Amino acid sequence: MKYMVTKIAITDDHELVLQGIATMLENTSEVVIAGLYKNAAETKQGMADELPDVLLLDINLPDINGIDLAKQLLKKYPDLKILALTNFEDVSFVKRMLKIGVQGYLLKNTDKLELLTAISTVLSDEVYLQSDIQKKLLSQTKKPADNGLKPKLTRREQDVLVAISEELTTQEISEKLFISPKTVETHRMNIMSKLGAKNSVGIIKIALEKELL
Numbered sequence: 001m002k003y004m005v006t007k008i009a010i011t012d013d014h015e016l017v018l019q020g021i022a023t024m025l026e027n028t029s030e031v032v033i034a035g036l037y038k039n040a041a042e043t044k045q046g047m048a049d050e051l052p053d054v055l056l057l058d059i060n061l062p063d064i065n066g067i068d069l070a071k072q073l074l075k076k077y078p079d080l081k082i083l084a085l086t087n088f089e090d091v092s093f094v095k096r097m098l099k100i101g102v103q104g105y106l107l108k109n110t111d112k113l114e115l116l117t118a119i120s121t122v123l124s125d126e127v128y129l130q131s132d133i134q135k136k137l138l139s140q141t142k143k144p145a146d147n148g149l150k151p152k153l154t155r156r157e158q159d160v161l162v163a164i165s166e167e168l169t170t171q172e173i174s175e176k177l178f179i180s181p182k183t184v185e186t187h188r189m190n191i192m193s194k195l196g197a198k199n200s201v202g203i204i205k206i207a208l209e210k211e212l213l
Contacts, residue, residue: 006033006119009052011069012085013062013182013200017108021085022046024112031119038062040069051077054119057102059086059093062182065189067096074101081122085110091136092193094129105130150210151194158185158212165204165213 008031012018023170025031035046040063043055053112055073059066070082073203083104084097094105103122106115107130114130129137153161156177163173174181192198195206207213 005029006054006123007050007052008032008119009035009037009043009046009055009140010085011037011039011058011061011066012058013054013060015040021115024115028112028116031116033165037170040064042065044070044075044166047073047077047080051080054081054083054122056083056085059084059088059097060104060182060186060189062185065185067093067100070102071100083122083128085115089132090190090193091133092196094133094137096198098127104154106130107132120212137154141151146155150212153191153194153212157187157191157194158208161191161203161207161212164188164191164200 006023009022010018010033012021015038018038022033022036034050034052037043037046040061047055057066057070061069066084066086070084073080074082081104082102083106084102085106086093087101087108089107094107099103103125104127106118106128110118110130112212118128156199159177160173163176168176169183170184173184177184188200188203191203195203195210197203197206204213
């Protein structure tokens with residue numbers, strides 16, 4: 001039996017995004033904001049204190065990435081509905097989120113009507129994908145198989161790849177390249193996407209296969 005009022009929690013490390021989404025939904029009678037969280041640690045604590053019906057989750061978080069967080073939460077709270085709300089458009093992220101049980105994927109350019117539609121859809125145990133995401137998935141299915149070409153990494157992504165191969169931590173890479181830990185994680189996720197890897201071990205394996213190292 002579904003609640004008459006849906007409890008929504010939002011996880012995003014940008015205060016403006018958190019407040020913007022909360023403001024967008026606050027005058028909606030069927031929705032109540034149960035929690036606003038800036039990282040994975042706050043989210044886990046919030047889930048333990050008051051489990052929402054739906055969690056709007058960004059992928060790029062400062063402590064762990066949203067994909068790993070979603071996996072952990074769904075294992076502990078199998079009835080929780082998670083909607084990815086992010087700027088990452090790469091279909092590899094979409095596929096990974098859907099594979100672990102996330103029920104929806106939206107970009108942050110969504111409007112209130114679509115957000116409410118997505119929430120209603122996942123509460124009905126159906127998957128919701130924003131139209132732009134659907135088109136990207138469809139487009140990829142029409143692409144020819146991998147032709148063996150090297151993935152194109154940016155100069156900075158190549159720097160991060162080399163640092164990963166040296167078994168440096170995110171903090172160590174941050175200090176070595178003079179960039180923030182969050183930027184390191186963004187580069188890491190982009191590398192994983194381009195290589196089709198699931199973790200750091202996969203990054204190195206595929207990078208060697210593709211002669212990127």
